[in-house]
Amino acid sequence: MQVPLCMALKIPVIEQCTVSNSFQGGDLMVEDLATYLNRNHDLIFPHRHNFYHFLLFTAGGGTHSIDFERFEVQPWQIYFMSPGQIHSWQFEGSIAGFVVNFNRDFFKNFLMRPEGIANFSFFSGLVKDGVFMIESRERAAVLNILTRLLENVADEDFARVSLLYLFHVLEKQRGASRGSETNVYNHTLLRNFLDLIERNYQTLRLPKDYAAMLYITPNHLNALSNEFLGISAGELIRNRIVLEAKRLLVIHDHAIADIGYALNFNDNSYFTKFFKKATGLTPDEFRRSMQLTHEQNG
Template sequence: MNPVFPTLGLDHFQENERNEVRLLDHLTHGKNTITVPHKHDFFLFFLVEESSGTHTIDFVDYPVANQQIHILLPGQVHHWQLADDTKGYQLMMSQALVQTFTDYLQFSPLLATPIIELDEKAYPLFRQEFDQLSAELLLALPDWTLIGLRCRIIARLISRELERNQAFPSKASPILVNYLQLLEENYKIEKLVTFYADRLHITPNYLTILCKKHLNLSAGELIHNRLLLEAKRLLQITDRSVKEISYELGFEDLAYFSNFFKKHTGISPRTFREQL
């Protein structure tokens, strides 16, 4: 049976008067957190100053090196094996907070680059903001308005790096941004492009044109990719049957789900699970 990995909330890591932001100095607190595979219900932005090792996100291994930023999204399964003297900051933000940022959908599971290499110009900017945020949080009476603004700045710096890495277009259409939001909210129950196009008051053809222009994928491919990502997670981290997973993802017919999965991966859901 596959393990059911725990989902951790912000209160697991640190207590403060607001359940929106946590910041851990990895060298002093990082090794006290759970290192077995687990999930979070918040966003984690890990600024690495010095380290080596491996960070596994959704069962993909990424090498850890100096001057990186790691992006972990709510619901992703992760664990890491890091050098004992790893230096850096773990910044945790609630979903509610991140969703107030105008460009938060750059952190979509379909688009975000998990690991960003920071150059000699970018890293000091990140380090300065993390240091300032840390100093504010350590005050007896921290200014939560200022903390929110610093979090917004850090998120914007990350967004800019994503744009530079072409993980998200710098001038994406507002319609496309709204589509990604609708998709994240409805992909389990709505699988037709026409549903999203109707909600956006455009034609399915125009929606596909926008998706291909900015993301090199059709609107339908984005729906399929999001479903496949969730299907793989559920097959990997839960002991639910394939039938239960198919219902969880809105497939009323097990055979249809199995055919859909095999069409896009080349193997059946059961074979995928057996190969883990």
């Protein structure tokens, strides 16, 4: 019997109101990073957010991880997270910077296109796009935007304009804008492919299924994935399944067999084989390795 994923197997989800201070409410929170961490010092365990989140370090050290990819903290590193991604941290020294959280609907009636935020490369949901260094020539502008945002957080229209301006500054730095209509079309296709994977990875495993929904050929979809991401369309789908398995495995109340069933593997041995081929570890070995890491960091 398959276990419905939405019913049984969940990672702790942190809501905006849980981490916001008492003076900020609504759909946006902007705060000095040191203050934020002091109030939320116990959130070092792996957890998800139900809101968008980004953080800029201006000082400090240690590590943080997003979807099990680990990063060394560096001054002027910024990271972005979309709802559903999982992260944890182990900071060291005097951490300084800014943290911004905003709910899914914060830009809903402000942008002409509701998918506008997701079109920024760092909100793609791919970890490799969401963590990067702010170049020296942009640091003064970024610092000014975030400082003014912190001072005027109660003015939501000002905050929306400021955040969009910041996102455009960062997107321009990353060279993510594409000049030709063909590349814009292909980038939109890729974004739609990623969205379809997010909604259907439990049940649709083959690139041809996604190609049909995008009205393109499987060969076109595979070429698109290889061009922009350096991996095949099939591997991208499999990586999303493995990622969800990892997210669920860090919660020790869930039996491995139930996780396999929740991810639409009717045979637990096939789930184990699938996971080991992708990661080099069995699900149980991965779970124990994550537990050991958490104990060492704790």
